[in-house]
Amino acid sequence: MIPFYQHSLKKNKNYLKKTINSFYLTSGPQCEIVENLLKKKFKKKYALLTNSWTNGLISILLSLKLKENDEVIIPACTFVACANVVEMINAKVVFADIDPDTKLMDINDCIKKINKKTKVIMPVHLYGNLFNTYELKKKIRKNIIIIEDRAHAFCGKSQGHQLGKFSDFAVFSFYATKSITCGEGGAIITNHKNHAEKIRSISNNGMTKPAFKRFVNNKYIPWDVYSYGFKANLSDINASILIDQIKNYSKTAKIKKKIFMKFKKKLKKIDKVFFPKENFNNDRDYYLFPIGVNKKYRNKLIEFLLKKKIFVTVNFKSINELNYYKRKYKKTNCPVSQKWGSEQISLPFHSKLTTKEIDKIIKEIESFFRKF
Numbered sequence: 001m002i003p004f005y006q007h008s009l010k011k012n013k014n015y016l017k018k019t020i021n022s023f024y025l026t027s028g029p030q031c032e033i034v035e036n037l038l039k040k041k042f043k044k045k046y047a048l049l050t051n052s053w054t055n056g057l058i059s060i061l062l063s064l065k066l067k068e069n070d071e072v073i074i075p076a077c078t079f080v081a082c083a084n085v086v087e088m089i090n091a092k093v094v095f096a097d098i099d100p101d102t103k104l105m106d107i108n109d110c111i112k113k114i115n116k117k118t119k120v121i122m123p124v125h126l127y128g129n130l131f132n133t134y135e136l137k138k139k140i141r142k143n144i145i146i147i148e149d150r151a152h153a154f155c156g157k158s159q160g161h162q163l164g165k166f167s168d169f170a171v172f173s174f175y176a177t178k179s180i181t182c183g184e185g186g187a188i189i190t191n192h193k194n195h196a197e198k199i200r201s202i203s204n205n206g207m208t209k210p211a212f213k214r215f216v217n218n219k220y221i222p223w224d225v226y227s228y229g230f231k232a233n234l235s236d237i238n239a240s241i242l243i244d245q246i247k248n249y250s251k252t253a254k255i256k257k258k259i260f261m262k263f264k265k266k267l268k269k270i271d272k273v274f275f276p277k278e279n280f281n282n283d284r285d286y287y288l289f290p291i292g293v294n295k296k297y298r299n300k301l302i303e304f305l306l307k308k309k310i311f312v313t314v315n316f317k318s319i320n321e322l323n324y325y326k327r328k329y330k331k332t333n334c335p336v337s338q339k340w341g342s343e344q345i346s347l348p349f350h351s352k353l354t355t356k357e358i359d360k361i362i363k364e365i366e367s368f369f370r371k372f
Helices: 010-020 029-042 052-065 083-090 107-112 131-138 192-204 236-247 249-267 295-307 325-327 336-339 355-369
Strands: 046-050 071-075 092-096 118-121 147-150 169-173 187-190 287-293 344-347
Touching: 029 046, 029 187, 029 236, 029 295, 046 336, 052 083, 052 118, 052 147, 052 187, 052 192, 071 083, 071 236, 083 092, 107 131, 107 249, 131 147, 131 325, 187 192, 236 249, 249 287, 249 355, 295 355
Parallel strands: 071 092, 071 118, 118 147, 147 169
Antiparallel strands: 046 187, 169 187, 287 344
């Protein structure tokens, strides 16, 4: 059996043990350690942990106080949570098509869809391939907020600039299959003090102080509620699992890059398989390993590989083709995203993937295409 994903969390057991033996299980000192690591790593003034990427984005959008029918532009090809969150706060989703080569949001199509109602643009670094946020920033008006979806790209440089330099916010995911994971979790980084304070409060039921901040040097610090909120804070149990992974991410990234390059080099020999093009001048991250095949083969190849105990998946379908969005946004047409959604397969990819497993996957894909 070749699993789609394998974590490597054994090294984190000491931090977890320390937390379990401590006074804090919910948000506490371990969360502070992780937030400080993120601030230092990404050179940002504020880092805020949340219990999921989704709740992190909800907290940001609520802090921006978007009104009904304010528009948020997202790429049509990404995870559906991007659109769901916009719908939940009664704003309007606007889908931008993707570039036919990179499969990232098409900047030109995005620009065409900007109007007076556009308040937020959310580029996604899909698969770890980096979107050119700098180019987008140059072409839009200053009052449009840019929120980078960093669920697929924990680190990286685009056009020589560290990710996050040209965005107002970045949102991370620490979901079970992500490059850095604590099962469920997320984080936000920003330089906006006012919004950071609002987000902290919103993600803690609107309270001005989390529980572990109400007692300092044997003194009680009063708390209050000035706005609505909900529970989106991360626990110290989850945070403790992240510490070593963040500290050692450069090593993990090098291992995954080596595996990715080896995998791609061997797969290139199969003429019926194609790949998203690397975005120019980027020091990218490596999260998923997507391939494309003609849609007439796609589902048959998936079933063939599953029978061989090689676990693959289809990560994304063009969101505007999903039932809810198809009914609500009937006039939306994103032909490139829709085409890629019918062609893409994500192969097993993680830091423990062996050369033997890579060779097995390639051998079976070659075997499949010999029939055609």
